[in-house]
Amino acid sequence: MVSVLAMSNVASAVSATIDEVKLDGDTLSPSSNNAVLDVDRDQELEVRVRFTATANQDNVQVEAAIRGYDHGDLIEDITDAFDVKTGNSYIKKLTLPLRERMDQGKYLLRVRIEDRAGATVTQTYTLDVDTERHNLQVYDVVLSPGETVNAGRALLAAVRVRNRGEKDEKNVKVTVSIPELGVSASDFIDEIEKSEDDDDETTSEELYLRIPDDAETGDYTLVTELQYDLGDEYETQEQVIRVVGSEKAMEEKKEKTILTVAADAQSLQAGGAEVAYPITLTNAGSTSKVYTVTADGASWATMRVSPGNVVVVGAGESKAVTVYVAAAKNAPAGEQSFTVTIMSDDKVLKQLALKANVSAESAASKLKRGLEVGLVVLVVLLVIVGLIIGFNKLKGGEEGGDEETYY
Secondary structure, three states: OEEEEEEEOOOOOOOEEEEEEEEOOEEEOOOOOOOEEOOOOOEEEEEEEEEEEOOOEEEEEEEEEEOOOOOOOOEEEEOOOEEEOOOOEEEEEEEEEEOOOOOOEEEEEEEEEEOOOOOEEEEEEEEEEOOOOOOEEEEEEEEEOOOEEEOOOEEEEEEEEEEOOOOOEEEEEEEEEEHHHOEEEEEEEEEEOOOOOOOOEEEOOOEEEEOOOOOOOEEEEEEEEEEEOOOOEEEEEEEEEEEEOOHHHHHHHHOOEEEEEOOOEEEEEOOOOOEEEEEEEEEOOOOOEEEEEEEEOOOOEEEEEEOOOEEEEOOOOEEEEEEEEEEOOOOOOEEEEEEEEEEEOOEEEEEEEEEEEEEOOOHHHHHHHHHHHHHHHHHHHHHHHHHHHHHHHHHHHHHHHHHHHHO
């Protein structure tokens, strides 16, 4: 937070008069104390300066700065050069980043209006920079063997945690994870002292993450999370690591085929209707594949594959084939078996052992078949008798015709 305590030191100048300065929307008065402004560190302050020119001048600039910050990234902002005319008022906006590494304490905010010749107007404001009560940060994550790891190997992570808050933090849970791979590990830090104490930084134990053997080559997100203040506060940091997949795992994944059999056993009747065995082929590879499906090993039945023995399945797609089986009339009753072979690229991928429960032909079926045969024989006999009668009538008709002609 920022506490604005007092204003002082308006330097004499002939170029301009500062009429108003606002800090994050709150007006600062150069002649009285100001209300406390709460602003978190590691945020930006907006400084709005309104002034009136008391002379025509070229190349004027407005600057705001906080000094005494012992790091290279200065806390300051300055406008581009512009020209002013006597009596005109101007408003300029500047941005000051309050660095998260700032020490707590008092600083001067300096607002200056100056030109090339050196005429300067300056106003200063005393700021009391504070910090949040609870504020842990992931300062660093040390990885072994580094940011690149092979599939099937271990990745070790040691997390450096810094306390930038006003309070000591106890029982801090540190978790590292790779969500895309489903791996994570956790550790607890007993205590981290408050900001600017001697022990305001500490490092977790090495956290062990095992990269899966079948992890693909690519970039993955390593997430580091801190949970503290009895679980009320969280801090998360993400970084990218590189996983190099094994050639064997990649090859297995590339060629993977998934077979699904709807039913591996069916009931059918000797000499009866055929039954179906649906099989689904799923190509989990990255290229199209041609599969050959054959059914054999059964002298007791006839078999066919629909829509055909050869099936083309695109990458990531699935297609279904159906093996139809019809038991012969003389098929032995009981459990029978046969084999369906799935091949691709002249290699046998899988041999499916399927079963059929065959029941003997029933008496009703035999009677039905006997009646059907008898009916056919009867029809043939009737046709023959009809032909004989027809021929006899035709012959008799021809003889009667001759007699009439003769007469």
